[in-house]
Every structure is written in C-alpha cells, then in structure tokens.
Amino acid sequence: MQYTLVAWMRDKPGVLNRVSGMLRRRNFNIDSLQVSHSETPGISRMTFVVDGDERVADQVVKQLRKVVDVTAVEDITNRLAILRELALIRVRTTPETRGEIMQFAEIYRAQIVDVNTENLVVQAVGTEDKVDSLIELLRPFGIEEMVRTGRVALCRGDERAKKKRHSTSIFKAAASLNGSGHDDQ
Amino acid sequence: MAIAKREPANTGYDLGPQEMTGSQMIWESLLREGVQIVFGHPGGAILPAYDALAEYEGDGRIHHVLVRHEQCAAHMADGFARATGEVGVCIVTSGPGATNLVTGLATAQMDSVPVVAITGQVPTSLLGTDAFQESDVVGVTQPVCKHNYLVTDIAELPLIMKEAFYIAREGRPGVVLVDVCKDVQIESGTFRYDFDISLPGFEPWPVVSSDEVQAAADLLNEAERPLILAGHGIHLSNTSEELLQLVEKAGIPVVTTLLGTGNIPETHPLSLGMGGMHGEAFANRAVQACDVLVAMGMRFDDRITGRLDRFAADAKIIHFELDRAEVGKNIVPDVAVVGDLAETLPAYLPLIKERRHQDWVDTLNEWRSETDEADIIQYEVEELIPPYVIRQLWHATEQTDKRVIVVTDVGQHQMWESQYYIHEHAGMLLTSGGLGTMGYALPAALGAQMSDREALVWCVAGDGGFQMTLQELATIQQERLPVKIAIINNGFLGMVRQWQQIFYDKRYVGTPILSPDYVKLADAYDIPAAVVRHPSEVVPVLERAHSTDGPFLVDFQVKEEVNVYPMVAPGAAVDELIRRPKPGYVQGYSGVQPSW
Ligand SMILES: Cc1ncc(C[n+]2csc(CCOP(=O)(O)OP(=O)(O)O)c2C)c(N)n1
Ligand SMILES: [Mg+2]
Numbered sequence: 001m002q003y004t005l006v007a008w009m010r011d012k013p014g015v016l017n018r019v020s021g022m023l024r025r026r027n028f029n030i031d032s033l034q035v036s037h038s039e040t041p042g043i044s045r046m047t048f049v050v051d052g053d054e055r056v057a058d059q060v061v062k063q064l065r066k067v068v069d070v071t072a073v074e075d076i077t078n079r080l081a082i083l084r085e086l087a088l089i090r091v092r093t094t095p096e097t098r099g100e101i102m103q104f105a106e107i108y109r110a111q112i113v114d115v116n117t118e119n120l121v122v123q124a125v126g127t128e129d130k131v132d133s134l135i136e137l138l139r140p141f142g143i144e145e146m147v148r149t150g151r152v153a154l155c156r157g158d159e160r161a162k163k164k165r166h167s168t169s170i171f172k173a174a175a176s177l178n179g180s181g182h183d184d185q
Numbered sequence: 186m187a188i189a190k191r192e193p194a195n196t197g198y199d200l201g202p203q204e205m206t207g208s209q210m211i212w213e214s215l216l217r218e219g220v221q222i223v224f225g226h227p228g229g230a231i232l233p234a235y236d237a238l239a240e241y242e243g244d245g246r247i248h249h250v251l252v253r254h255e256q257c258a259a260h261m262a263d264g265f266a267r268a269t270g271e272v273g274v275c276i277v278t279s280g281p282g283a284t285n286l287v288t289g290l291a292t293a294q295m296d297s298v299p300v301v302a303i304t305g306q307v308p309t310s311l312l313g314t315d316a317f318q319e320s321d322v323v324g325v326t327q328p329v330c331k332h333n334y335l336v337t338d339i340a341e342l343p344l345i346m347k348e349a350f351y352i353a354r355e356g357r358p359g360v361v362l363v364d365v366c367k368d369v370q371i372e373s374g375t376f377r378y379d380f381d382i383s384l385p386g387f388e389p390w391p392v393v394s395s396d397e398v399q400a401a402a403d404l405l406n407e408a409e410r411p412l413i414l415a416g417h418g419i420h421l422s423n424t425s426e427e428l429l430q431l432v433e434k435a436g437i438p439v440v441t442t443l444l445g446t447g448n449i450p451e452t453h454p455l456s457l458g459m460g461g462m463h464g465e466a467f468a469n470r471a472v473q474a475c476d477v478l479v480a481m482g483m484r485f486d487d488r489i490t491g492r493l494d495r496f497a498a499d500a501k502i503i504h505f506e507l508d509r510a511e512v513g514k515n516i517v518p519d520v521a522v523v524g525d526l527a528e529t530l531p532a533y534l535p536l537i538k539e540r541r542h543q544d545w546v547d548t549l550n551e552w553r554s555e556t557d558e559a560d561i562i563q564y565e566v567e568e569l570i571p572p573y574v575i576r577q578l579w580h581a582t583e584q585t586d587k588r589v590i591v592v593t594d595v596g597q598h599q600m601w602e603s604q605y606y607i608h609e610h611a612g613m614l615l616t617s618g619g620l621g622t623m624g625y626a627l628p629a630a631l632g633a634q635m636s637d638r639e640a641l642v643w644c645v646a647g648d649g650g651f652q653m654t655l656q657e658l659a660t661i662q663q664e665r666l667p668v669k670i671a672i673i674n675n676g677f678l679g680m681v682r683q684w685q686q687i688f689y690d691k692r693y694v695g696t697p698i699l700s701p702d703y704v705k706l707a708d709a710y711d712i713p714a715a716v717v718r719h720p721s722e723v724v725p726v727l728e729r730a731h732s733t734d735g736p737f738l739v740d741f742q743v744k745e746e747v748n749v750y751p752m753v754a755p756g757a758a759v760d761e762l763i764r765r766p767k768p769g770y771v772q773g774y775s776g777v778q779p780s781w
Contacts, residue, residue, distance in 0.1 A: 009386070014335075018327060025328050055513060062510035068332040068352060071386040 002031065003057040003077045004153050005048040008038060010069040018067050019046065028052070028060050032150030043071065047152050080156040086149045087131045088113070089122045092142035101141055108134045119144055202377040207339045207370040208237035211303060214346035216246060217378050220274050222635055224250045224261040228278025230318060231305030233370035250635060250664060253656040255282050257628035259289020260654070262300045264632030266293070267615045268590060268640075270423075272353050273632065276303040280318030283364070284325060288622060290360045291329035295619025296444060297417060299358035301349050302326075308368040309337045322364045331359030337366050339374035351382050356389025357508045358421065391509060393524035393532065400520045401479070401503045402536035408477035410545045411437045412500075414460065414489070417444035417618070418482015418507060420611035422526035425449065428481070431534055436541040438549055440468045442483050444618040447608030457549065461489035462753045463600040467552035469751075469759040472497050474548075481505040482526055485515035486619065487755075495758035505529055559765045561750070562605065568744045569720050571598055571673050575605035578643065578671065581727035587641040589613060590633050594626035594650035596680040598673035600749045602645050624653030627670070631657055634666045641669070641731070648674040648700045658710040661736050669730050670738040672703055676745045683748045687763065703740035714738035 009015050016035055023030050031049040038045035050060050057075060064073045091101055098120070105112060105122050108130065114121035124134050128151060135143070205213065211234050215223065227235045241247040252258040255277045262273030273293075277286055283304040293300045307316040323335045332352050334345045342365070349361040405411055419428055429449050432439055440460040441448050449456050457468040469491075472478065478500040483489070490496040493515060504511075504518035505526060512521045522529050557563075562572045575598075582589045591606060593599040593616040608614055615633060617625040630644035651672050661668050682696040707714035713733055717726050717740065730737040750765035 014323065017324070021327055055517065058513055059510065062512075065386070065388070066508075066510050068384060068387050 001051075001053065003048075003050040003052070003060075003075060004081065004083065004151065005050060005057070005061060005064070005073060005075050005077075006153060007046045007048070007064050007073045008040075008043050008071045009046065009067070010071060011037075011042050011044045012069060015044065015069045016046075018069060019064065022063055022067055023048075023060070026059070026063055028056065028063075034150040034152055036152070047150070049151050076153060076155055081153045082156065083127055083151055083153050084125060085128050085131050085151050087122075087124045087135070088147050089124065089135060089138060089143055090114075090119050090145040091122060091138050092119050092144055093117075097141050101138065104134065104137050110134060202375050204373055205376050206233070206237060206373050207336075207342055207365065208234040210339075210342050210374070210376045211346065211365065211370070212237060212241045212247060213376055214343060214350075214378065215274060216241070218272065218346075218350045220247070220272070222248045222250065222265065223274045223276050224252055224258040224265070224632065224635075225276035226252050226255050226258060226278070226282060228280075228282045228305065228318070230279035230307055230367045231276065231282070231303075231365075231370075232278075233367060234276065234303070234305065234365070237370075249276075250631075250660065252628070253659055254654065255285035256287075256289045256624070257631075257654055257657050257660070259286045259293065259300065259302065260622075260625055260628035261632030261635065262302070263289060263293040263296075263298050263625075264592065264615055264629030265636045266298050266300055266358075266632075267296075267612070267629070268633035268636045272299040272301055272350055274301050274303070278305045278318070279307055279322065279364075279367075280320045282318075283322040284320055286362075287326060287329060288620075288624075289628075290326055290362065292617050292620045292622040292625060294329050294331065294360040296617065297358050297421060298360070299353040300360045301353050302360065302362040304362060304364045305370070306335065306364045306366045309366045310368070312337070312366070322362065326362050329360065330362050333362040333364070335364045335366075336369050339369050339372045342369060342374070343376050343378055344380050347378060347380055348382055348384065352384070352387060356387075390525055391507070391523050393522070393528050395532065397520065397522045398529060398532045399536065401505070401522050402533060404501055404503055404520055405435065405437075405477055405479060406536075406538045408475075408501075409542070410474060410476045411435070411542065412471050412475035412478050413437050413439045414442070414472065414478055414480045414483060415439055415445045415448040416442040416481065416483025418505075418526055419445060419448040420482075422482065422507070422530075424526045424530050425611045427526075427530040427534060429453075431530065431537060434534070434539055435537050436543075436546065437479070438471060438546060440464065440471060442486070442489050442618070443603060443616065445483060445611070446603055446614045447611045450609045451607045452609070455546070457553070459603050461486075461491070461759065462755075463604070463749050463751065464489075464753075464759070465553075465604070466556050466751050466760075466762050466764060467549055469753070469762060470552055471549055473499075473758070473760040475500050477501050477503065479503045479505070480516075480518070481530075482507070484508075484511045487515075488618075489759075490515065491753045491759035491761075492757055505533075561747075561765060565744075565747075566720065569718060569723070569741065570747050571601045571675070571741070571743050572605045572747075573720055574671070574673065574717075574723055574741050574743065575601050575645070577723045577727060578645070579606045581724070581731060582641060582643065583607075585641050585731065587639060588637060590615060590630075590637075590640050590642045592616065592626045592630035592633060592642065592644050594644075594646035595621045595623045596647040596650060596678070597675070597683060597747075597749050598645055598647045598679070600680075601673075604749075623647075623650035626650060627654050627668075628657050628660075630668050630670075631661055631664070631666060634668050635664065638666070642667075644668055644670045646670070646672055647679060648672055648676065649678040649698050652698075652700065655706070658707070658712060662710050662712065665735065667735045669736065672700075672738070672740050674700055674703070674740050674742050675747070676700070679747075680749070682746070683752075686746070686748070687752070688754070700740075703738060707738040712736045712738055714740065716740040716742060718742045 110124035258275035266273035
C-alpha cells in the first residue's frame with residue numbers, strides 16, 4: 001500500500017541529503033519525494049510516498065524523526081487531504097492530431113502552455129491517477145519529453161487543527177498483529 | 186559510571202562573551218563540557234587548533250593523547266566514554282585523518298556510545314575543489330553519526346560545539362562529528378557559551394505514558410514463565426539496581442545481551458547469562474519457553490534473536506526502550522513502554538506483584554545443570570584451552586580491590602570471555618557488540634585506562650584483532666598506562682575458522698594467521714611480557730602480571746582448533762543449537778597447521 005508522509009525540516013545545506021541518505025541506507029521503498037518551502041521561513045516541507053505495509057510506514061516516520069534537522073513528521077495517509085501532482089508533457093503533433101490532443105487536455109482540465117508546429121506542452125495538475133491516465137491517452141501521439149513533480153499534499157481545513165508536533169502513531173504495539181490501522185491521534 | 190541525563194560539568198568558567206580565534210573556541214568549548222582528555226593526531230588542516238592547544242596543555246587543563254592511527258583515537262574516545270559515561274572526544278586532521286576515523290565512529294554509534302569527533306577541513310575557499318587532503322567528511326560519516334556539522338562560519342562555531350555535546354549525550358547516546366574549516370580555526374570572533382539549545386526536531390527524552398507502564402505491569406503480573414532480556418540500556422540509564430529489585434520482587438530470571446553483560450551479577454541465581462548466537466542453551470531455551478518476555482533497553486539484534494519468526498514465538502513481548510524507532514523495528518511487541526528506563530523502571534516496580542515462579546525457575550536450573558555437565562572446562566584439562574585461561578583470569582581479578590574493566594576484541598575469545606568470565610556488574614565488560622570491530626580492544630582499553638589510572642584494565646584480544654591495532658603499544662608506553670594484555674593466540678582467525686569448519690567443510694581459506702614473537706614485540710616497546718603454553722603456567726603468569734607495575738603482556742598460545750559452543754547457525758532459531766560435542770570426539774583436529 002502507498003502511504004503519504006509529510007515532514008518539516010530545517011532549511012540547511014545537506015538536509016535533503018541526510019533524509020534521502022537515511023531512506024536509502026535503511027532500504028525503504030520511496031515512490032516519490034518532493035521538497036519545497038513551507039509557510040515558515042527556514043523550514044522546508046517534504047512529501048513522501050512510501051510503498052510498504054503499516055510497519056514500514058511506521059518505521060519511516062520514526063526514522064525520519066531521528067534525523068536531527070527534521071522538526072516534525074506526519075503520516076496523513078488516513079486523513080482527508082488534497083493530493084496533487086503537476087506534470088509537463090511535450091507531445092508530438094501534426095496538423096491532424098493537434099485538435100484531438102487539445103480536446104483530451106481540455107477534458108482533463110489540463111492547459112496547453114507551449115505550442116509550435118512540431119509539438120505542444122500540456123500542463124496537467126491532479127492526482128497521480130489522473131495524470132497517469134492523461135499520459136496514457138497522449139502516449140500514442142508520441143511523448144517527446146516529460147517531467148512530473150511527484151505528490152504534494154495538504155490536509156483539508158478541519159484536519160489542520162489536528163496537526164501538532166510529534167503527533168501520530170507511537171506505534172501501537174500490537175497494531176500490525178491484529179490488523180488495526182494507524183493511530184492518528 | 187552510567188550514562189544518565191547529566192548536566193555539563195559546572196566548570197566555573199566565565200560565560201561572558203570574549204574575543205578569540207576559532208581554534209581557541211574549540212578548546213574553550215571542551216573545557217565548558219568538562220573535557221580534560223582528548224585523543225588525536227595532528228595534520229595540516231587541524232594545525233591551528235593544535236597550535237592553540239599548547240596553552241591548554243601547558244597549564245594542564247587539557248591532556249592530549251597522541252595516537253598511532255586515527256581509528257584508535259575514536260576507539261579510545263569510545264573506551265573512555267564507556268568507562269565513564271561521559272562524552273569521549275577525538276580530534277584529527279582532514280582527508281585521510283578523518284576517513285581513518287570512520288570505523289571507530291561506526292563502532293561507537295552502533296553501541297550507543299557518546300563520542301564527539303572534531304576534524305579539520307580544508308579552508309572554505311577550497312571546499313569542493315578536491316583540494317589536497319580534502320574529503321567530504323560530513324558526507325562520509327553521516328550514516329555512522331547521530332548528527333554531524335560542517336563549520337564554515339566562525340559565528341556558528343560555539344553553538345555548534347554546544348549542540349554537538351548535547352546531541353551526543355542526551356537521549357540514546359551517539360556520535361557527533363564537527364568538521365571545522367581551517368580558515369574558521371584561524372579567524373577571530375566572539376565566543377560565548379550561554380546559549381539555550383533549541384532543537385525542535387530532537388526529542389531525546391520521550392514523555393513516559395503511565396498507561397503503557399500499567400499495561401506492561403498487567404501483562405507481567407499474569408505471567409507464569411516470565412523472562413527479562415536486558416540490554417545495554419540498563420547500563421546507560423544506570424538502572425541495574427532497579428532491575429535487581431524487580432527481578433527479586435517478582436522472581437524473574439534474566440538473560441542479557443552481550444552489551445547487557447553484568448546487568449545483574451552473574452553469580453545471582455536468577456542470572457542466566459548471555460543469550461543469542463553463543464548464549465548458553467538454557468538461556469536460549471528460556472527465551473523460547475517463556476510466556477512473557479520483558480525486553481529492556483535492547484534492540485532485538487539478529488545475534489540475540491536468531492530467526493525472527495521463531496523468536497519467543499509463544500511469548501507476549503513487552504519492550505522497554507528509549508529510542509522509539511527501535512520499537513517495532515525488528516519485533517513488534519505486545520506492549521511498548523517508551524522512555525528512559527531511569528523513569529519507567531521505578532514507575533513499573535510498585536505495580537509488579539511479588540511472585541516466586543518456582544516451577545519455572547526449577548526447570549531452568551535443571552536445564553542449566555545439563556549444560557554444566559557437558560562443559561568443556563570440566564574435561565579438557567591437559568591442554569591450554571581459552572575457556573580455562575578466561576576462567577583463571579576471572580579468579581585472578583576477583584582477588585583485587587581495584588575496579589576491574591575487561592575489554593575484549595572480536596572473535597572466539599570475545600565469546601569465551603562472555604561465557605567464562607563472571608561479571609559482577611554492568612560496565613565491567615567493554616566490547617564492540619553492534620559493529621563487531623576487530624582491533625577494538627587495545628585502543629579501547631587504553632581509553633578506559635586513561636579515565637581511571639587506578640583501575641585494573643585487561644585487554645583480551647585474539648591474535649588476529651591484536652595485530653590490527655598493536656601499534657598503540659607505543660601509546661600505552663607514552664602515557665605510562667598499566668594496561669594488562671592477554672592475547673588468546675590460537676594461530677587462526679578463530680571465529681572465521683570455526684565457521685569454515687562447520688559451514689564450509691573445513692576449508693581454512695585465509696584464516697591461518699602468523700604472529701610475531703609477542704614477547705620480543707613487547708620488549709621492543711619496553712613492555713614486560715611472557716608466553717604461556719601449558720595450563721599450569723596460567724595462574725603464575727596472571728599473578729606476575731598483577732604484581733608488575735605498569736603494563737604487562739601475555740601471549741597465551743592456546744590449542745588451535747577449539748570451537749565456541751553452543752552455537753546458533755545464522756538464520757536458525759535460537760533453540761536450534763549446535764551443542765558442545767561430548768568428550769571423546771571433541772574439537773576434531775583437521776591437520777591444518779596454523780602458520781606460526
Ligand atoms: C575489522 C574486522 N574485520 C573482519 C572481521 C571478521 N571477523 C570476525 S571474528 C574474526 C576472527 C578474529 O580472529 P582473532 O582476532 O584471532 O580472534 P579469535 O576468533 O581467534 O579468538 C574475523 C576475521 C571483523 N569482525 N572485524
Ligand atoms: Mg585467533
């Protein structure tokens with residue numbers, strides 16, 4: 001299963017390396033990792049998509065918290081959250097296909113952000129599923145180049161109040177034995 | 186002696202701001218952390234700091250121990266830290282000096298030992314240019330450190346030094362490295378040390394949940410066959426006393442990990458000694474047969490658990506642990522009590538019912554007597570075997586009033602020490618458990634002895650491991666340290682040979698090892714020494730070692746192909762033991778000659 005984790009960290013040289021190094025050496029499977037500024041100056045925000053079971057996700061959270069520069073970590077997998085990804089896709093065009101491509105883009109509420117006679121660039125924003133399926137639609141036309149940001153996530157309004165430092169699962173010991181889910185407090 | 190929450194020593198230094206160089210700041214910070222001894226080796230990029238050291242060495246405020254290899258500076262800092270519970274400090278130059286440290290840092294970090302390492306770095310203007318003796322030390326050491334820093338701005342140096350000690354010491358101890366660019370050492374700036382440390386991401390002492398403590402008590406109170414598995418955390422939190430109270434109140438037998446050796450006196454009737462790969466059969470059987478296992482301050486290392494899915498399979502598991510990330514990492518407990526044992530154990534004790542568990546204890550004693558009957562020490566009396574040497578070493582050290590510290594290297598002798606030496610309290614044995622670093626014993630013994638010149642420190646090493654760091658004999662003499670050295674010389678990289686014998690058809694590839702004449706070697710360093718080949722010589726030589734002021738080295742030329750039993754094959758469950766063979770076809774001799 002995929003877990004969505006958010007971590008906040010001091011914006012210092014090498015912090016990304018500390019985090020990615022830890023994830024690599026502990027052999028965690030990370031599907032995507034995205035870093036950006038947060039609302040607080042000096043604090044960066046990372047969004048991870050972790051592939052594994054509940055125990056793996058729990059370990060990732062705990063190991064992230066041990067990185068001294070990481071100030072907070074939350075597992076938002078079971079929270080109401082807005083999950084988005086942005087993709088820029090350069091698709092080969094001919095006068096015959098251009099119209100159809102633009103129609104597909106429109107259905108997906110994607111924008112055309114660059115056009116010339118040979119190709120155009122579609123900018124798609126949405127869940128990864130949505131971006132995936134648009135890409136599949138465009139693939140037959142010939143995708144020349146593509147970039148995806150990976151998942152970013154923000155909890156919905158009333159969920160925000162729940163955020164507190166070092167909240168979420170103190171691994172409820174037998175949780176994975178009796179199959180119950182994460183304890184989100 | 187234990188590494189508990191401690192305030193930095195109040196050294197009485199003026200804490201007001203002062204102008205000084207970065208080099209001076211390093212030493213001033215150390216003084217404020219109560220550091221009086223550092224282990225190091227100079228070089229270009231750390232020269233300014235060494236130059237400033239003259240003043241502090243001159244008036245005796247800081248003593249610098251010059252090592253012969255930087256790896257040993259880290260091991261000495263580690264030995265010093267394990268023996269005192271304080272932060273050990275090492276200081277070396279950039280590039281090769283720093284990369285030489287890595288093994289020592291990894292050793293300390295794996296065993297939760299507080300060490301601060303200071304490394305010189307090329308000037309900031311040359312960073313990233315592959316300058317002479319530049320290496321990315323922060324990058325190289327990151328995986329083996331609790332945290333590390335590169336200092337490129339003198340304004341940050343004092344706070345970084347203070348944070349480094351704070352992080353190394355607080356919570357689960359570990360290694361912090363501070364890499365200081367040479368120009369930062371030379372520049373001047375304002376030094377102060379009265380910072381409040383604010384590290385929002387660092388939670389060294391988790392708040393204890395009384396619900397967890399209660400749940401753990403409820404589970405234990407119901408147990409019929411309870412067992413405690415006690416690790417290094419007991420020593421680190423200085424809770425041997427509380428553990429003993431718990432054990433005696435509730436009648437619970439105790440198995441320890443290697444680093445938990447001596448958590449309760451090994452002479453105690455409820456002590457089952459070490460468990461795991463070379464734990465006694467009765468200790469491992471106890472783990473498999475118990476109905477409630479209380480793991481305290483340990484992390485379910487594969488050397489203690491054997492095959493995980495068969496480990497204590499019928500038991501409910503309670504895990505007392507400071508580091509939350511260890512809970513659920515290898516074993517998912519039924520109840521976890523996260524927090525400092527110095528807090529959780531005293532809270533636990535009153536909730537536990539007085540019990541005796543007599544049937545259970547009787548069963549264990551029965552198992553124990555079976556093992557005793559087959560013990561090699563009962564029948565191999567003609568030849569010099571390592572278990573005998575170790576047992577006699579115990580008898581000899583038992584006589585002394587001095588504080589005894591035994592430091593072992595890694596291999597068969599390490600396991601025999603743990604089996605045949607009787608440890609009376611935690612902290613008596615220093616050894617590299619997590620990383621299993623050959624070459625650890627001599628420098629770590631030296632570091633431990635530096636912290637207490639009156640202690641009786643025995644370095645017990647194999648002929649392989651001793652040869653990895655024997656250059657530190659010079660350091661022993663330079664510091665006039667009375668370290669006693671026992672080389673268990675079996676002509677082989679014995680532990681590896683044992684695996685080759687059992688798992689690789691006795692193909693002894695790369696394991697016969699030549700040794701120098703250790704008596705001559707010691708003589709070259711002006712260290713008195715003796716060679717022992719027969720059991721009858723053991724007691725006299727130990728007496729001689731103890732009555733000699735200063736260091737003494739004994740080359741115990743033991744029977745070569747002796748194995749450590751019992752043994753749990755890697756990947757096997759801990760009760761699937763390879764037991765000690767019965768007398769007669771004991772340690773079958775392969776005919777392969779060791780090279781000496
Ligand atoms: C630095 C290092 N290299 C290799 C090993 C693998 N190893 C573990 S025990 C051992 C043999 C040690 O031989 P010796 O020091 O003679 O001790 P003995 O087992 O004979 O008592 C080796 C090579 C290790 N633990 N550490
Ligand atoms: Mg050997």
